[in-house]
Amino acid sequence: MFGEPLALIGAAIGLSLIVLFFAAVVSIMNSRSYTAGLKALWILGVLAFPLLGPLVWFFVGKNSHG
Incomplete structure (x- = not known):
């Protein structure tokens, strides 16, 4: 009864996490505040922590200066 709607919600959450992950990587690459290192x-942090890494980047890293 609830299988199909839950599967759609799970798929939407999964897709959102993938988009968040790639958006973080692109944002990191385009950042002028940080050196290549x-x-x-x-990027290693985002790869190591696929949910927490992008969130930390967007809330802390993106607005700070390396």
């Missing part, structure tokens, strides 16, 4: 560290 710091960008690499941020």
